[in-house]
Amino acid sequence: MTSRMRPRWLHPMAWWAWALCLAAAATRVTNPLLLLLLIAAAAIVVGARKPDAPWGKSFEFFLILGGLIIGIRVVFQVIFGASTGNTVLITLPGISLPTWMSGLRLGGPITLESLLGAFYDGLRLATIAIVIGAANSLASPGKLLKAMPAALYELGVSVVVALSFIPQLITDFVRIRDMRRLRGRNDRGIRGYVSLAIPVLAGALDRSINLAASMDSRGYGRVSNQSASSRRLVVGLLMASIVLVMVGLYGLFTTAAHPVLGLPVVIMGLVAGGASLWRGSRERVRTVYRPDPWLLPEYLVIGSGLAVLGIFLWAEFRVGANINLWEQLHPSLDAWPTLPLWGIAAFLIALTPAMASPRPPSNSSSTRNTNEVEAVSA
Amino acid sequence: MIHFDQVTFTYPTTPAPVLRDISAHIAEGELALLVGATGSGKTTLLRAINGLVPHFSGGHLAGSVTIDGRRTQDYPPRELADLVGFVPQDPMSGFVTDLVEDELAYAMESLGVDQQTMRRRVEETLDLLGLSDLRNRALRTLSGGQQQRVAIGAVLTAHPKVLVLDEPTSALDPGAAEEVLAALHRLVHDLGVTVVLAEHRLERVVQYADSILLLKDGQLSIASPSTAMADSPIAPPVIHLGRLAGWSPLPISIRDARRCAGPLRSALIDQRPRLHAVPESSPAIATVTDLDVGYGRTPVLSDISLQFNAGEIIALMGRNGAGKSTLLRSLIGLQTPERGTVRLDLAVEGASHSADPSQLNSRELLHQVGLVPQEPSDLFDAQDVAHECRNSDRDAGCAPGTTRALLALMAPSIIDSTHPRDLSDGQQMLLALCIIVAAKPPLLLLDEPTRGLDYPTKAKLVDILRGLAETGHCVVMATHDVELVAELATRVVILGDTEVVADGSTVDVVTGSPMFAPQVAKILAPQPWLTVGQVHDALARSHKLEDL
Known part of the structure; x- marks a missing residue:
């Protein structure tokens, strides 16, 4: 199947939906073996299908981020966390805090159980970050933007532009810090960073003004003779939708409110929002160049994500009937965690995209230097 | 095609106008080269063509700029996007998307061009600018010359009648600059696009220009390249050499100059340029x-x-x-x-x-x-x-x-x-x-x-x-x-x-x-002369300056 599929970009929504399903599944468990399997699935799929483009390389960064998250979680546990269990590994010098700060602790005995608990918890957060990172490297935020409904397009652009500025700010920061050295400056610490901030931000401001000018002169934000009344309608519907959803959610989660304030209001709000989007999109002149099609591979990818999430939710749902499942989802801290059969099944299903999705178009980066004129030797 | 009528423009922060009472007309299919000292308002003038000045910059614009019958006062830049393509000085800062192909389509998407036309125009533009090998490349991985060509292509797909470029070759090596200029030359000749470009390195572009717009003290004058270059202080070496040798009409291109250069070469035959010598023993x-x-x-x-x-x-x-x-x-x-x-x-x-x-x-x-x-x-x-x-x-x-x-x-x-x-x-x-x-x-x-x-x-x-x-x-x-x-x-x-x-x-x-x-x-190959100054000194030494 793979060999016969023409290379193309998979629909970005499919990648993001798959990854969000895996992330949602990760939130349901603390079993490190299950979490590691989810990470492994994400890594294998990224390895098989990441494009040879700058954003394709971002996965490594998210792996490092995951490691950092675990590290920070464990360190916080050592310093502040309350100890549970009784396998004391080491006792740090501690301060006993006044009783009104109960639950907080500085130093004191460190138990294996509390460390392990912190590690499991950190691993869960890290898994979520890594799985989202997989989506980020498989489909860039810019690609996702193309699939946005037209009425939300402007909002999407501002988010994507903001995201693309962060890596740029980091490069600027490094470059300007180098330049400070050329001026014989040695300043470190807060003062050094503050004096760096001015040129870095000034550069970023210049660049965003350039980008805005370029977008404006290329027709960004053209509206086909949209009348003032229709614009008011679109905005009005959107505002009503937000208010209705807020009120509805409040009704859903508080017991004091009248039952009518719950689900019906949320649904009304969603309908109003949908109408606003539909009406707004109809007014736009925008078209989309080569929209990514939604074909069988997209269904398979999104289906794989949903199936994984389904398995995890099923296991959680069945805990009442089968007490072993609780141990499999949230292993106790004094025994080696077990890997259930359904976990392996979920792992295999999560791997589907590595086979079922088309390869991204190749980059032909090797032609970069060869098609330019060779420098002339004297 | 482009019509300036008594245009005076003042930025909000400065009291003095940058452009003063400019009236000019650039005909369809012309390649106009805008020349002027740094800070003379070249970028301002270019931005006035697509309405970024004054709509985006602020400030006060008196008089009117009319592009193919549309006054920029009445149309903001986005409503002129189908008519004027604007390529900014730093192409990278103007890219909106990640990939070459998406970037080429961006302007058309904003204009609401239909699917089939978009596909066709993207393919045509990839071929026209020699970008077809790069279509799936990420923009950040391209070389400077490639980026510049993508930036030109990205505005071309909207089929503008006017193309405005701000220093398109200033960051490029000589080879990449020639690629870009060759692409522009082709647009003017084959598609009849009107091109206005600002450039400091006249030696690279002046031979392609049909007219020279000289911006000085906020005033604009238009002339044909040979008249403009005859007495302009801003001129490439070929012009200075032509003036020194008294060639008439003044050659603009290397090829024309070589054809006039026979007598000059024979006058210099027994001379060698004096070089700045670096002492052998310098540490x-x-x-x-x-x-x-x-x-x-x-x-x-x-x-x-x-x-x-x-x-x-x-x-x-x-x-x-x-x-x-x-x-x-x-x-x-x-x-x-x-x-x-x-x-x-x-x-x-x-x-x-x-x-x-x-x-x-x-x-x-x-x-x-x-x-x-x-x-x-x-x-x-x-x-x-x-x-x-x-x-x-x-x-x-x-x-x-x-x-x-x-x-x-x-x-x-x-x-x-x-x-x-x-x-x-x-x-x-x-x-x-x-x-x-x-x-x-x-x-x-x-x-x-x-x-x-x-x-x-x-x-x-x-x-x-x-x-x-x-x-x-x-x-x-x-x-x-x-x-x-x-x-x-x-x-x-x-x-x-x-x-x-x-x-x-x-x-x-x-x-x-x-x-x-x-x-x-x-011009003087195979003789080893590098600058007009060297030639001048050699002629002065051998008292041949008067003979030419």
Whole structure:
């Protein structure tokens, strides 16, 4: 199947939906073996299908981020966390805090159980970050933007532009810090960073003004003779939708409110929002160049994500009937965690995209230097 | 096609108008070249064509600009996007998407062009600009010339009748610049697009132009290239040579000039150019031995061995991405070599010893080697020029007022209270140069010093750098500017494919090279003349000036 599929970009929504399903599944468990399997699935799929483009390389960064998250979680546990269990590994010098700060602790005995608990918890957060990172490297935020409904397009652009500025700010920061050295400056610490901030931000401001000018002169934000009344309608519907959803959610989660304030209001709000989007999109002149099609591979990818999430939710749902499942989802801290059969099944299903999705178009980066004129030797 | 009617424009922050009472007409299918000193308002005029001035910039525009019957007062830039394509100075800063193909389609998506037309136009544009191999490439991985061509393609797909370009070749090596200009030439000839472009390096573009728009003191005058060039102080070397030799009509292109140059060549046959000689025994200031540098797994420099001597002016040349900037960064210790060494020869209290620049602390380094970066504004952090100079004196540990005095010498027109970022490109470069020179480093490095500089500023820079070399500094500059190299450099090092391809005296390296030869060398080949000045001196010496 793979060999016969023409290379193309998979629909970005499919990648993001798959990854969000895996992330949602990760939130349901603390079993490190299950979490590691989810990470492994994400890594294998990224390895098989990441494009040879700058954003394709971002996965490594998210792996490092995951490691950092675990590290920070464990360190916080050592310093502040309350100890549970009784396998004391080491006792740090501690301060006993006044009783009104109960639950907080500085130093004191460190138990294996509390460390392990912190590690499991950190691993869960890290898994979520890594799985989202997989989506980020498989489909860039810019690609996702193309699939946005037209009425939300402007909002999407501002988010994507903001995201693309962060890596740029980091490069600027490094470059300007180098330049400070050329001026014989040695300043470190807060003062050094503050004096760096001015040129870095000034550069970023210049660049965003350039980008805005370029977008404006290329027709960004053209509206086909949209009348003032229709614009008011679109905005009005959107505002009503937000208010209705807020009120509805409040009704859903508080017991004091009248039952009518719950689900019906949320649904009304969603309908109003949908109408606003539909009406707004109809007014736009925008078209989309080569929209990514939604074909069988997209269904398979999104289906794989949903199936994984389904398995995890099923296991959680069945805990009442089968007490072993609780141990499999949230292993106790004094025994080696077990890997259930359904976990392996979920792992295999999560791997589907590595086979079922088309390869991204190749980059032909090797032609970069060869098609330019060779420098002339004297 | 483009009609200016009594246009006067004033920015909101300055009292004096930038453009004064401009009336002009540019006909359909014309390639108009906009010429003017740095800071004369070229960019403002270009932006007035697509309505960015005044809609985006603010300020007050009197009179009217009409493009194909649409007045810019009535249409904001986005409503002119189907008519005017605007390519900004730095193409990378204007890219909205990640991929070449998406970027080409962006303008059409905004205009609501239908699917089939979009597909067709993208394919046509990929072919027209020679980009079809790059269609799936990420924009950030392209070279400068490729980026510039994508930026042109990205506005072309909207099928504008007018194309406006702000210094399209200023950041490009000679080869990439020719690619871009050839693409423009094709648009004008095959598609009848009207092109307006601003460019400082006239030697690259003037032969393609149908008319010259000269912007001076806010006033615009239009003339055909040969009339405009006959008495313009801003002119490429070919024009200066033509004036010196009294050729008439004045040739604009190398080819025409060569056909007139027979008598001049025979007058010069028994002459040799006088060169700025560097004393043989001048001491080495820096030595690079077997240097390898790489980013990740990509090698950038391999097996580089070079010696830099006092009194030399060395030009580093080579295409975009050949490793010129990396070599400069290695010389100042910002780049850790994978192999090999960089040694600076320090003369401290008479005894000489050598040191690795990356091991020196920044205060010592400041007095040994200085770098004027490609973006001079990276060096600035004060709120005005006066503070910037005061900081520089403090950093360099020299007497208060030293930097300001240097600046007054190099750029007398700079006002103390100006914000450094509000200076023109040329002024920023000179301010950065003063800050670096104030510490008197024996080794002075410059990265693309003439980008965006007009001819007078460039001439001033040549004088300054030559003066520094005569007082024993070693000047190393990475540059694409072949005319600057011909004028100034005593030695040329060409980098290609991570290695040193050529290293020798300027005459030996650049004459005969189609890419790096200056105009005078091309006209008078095979004789080894590089600049109009050399020819003038030789003729004066042999009293043949009058004969021509």
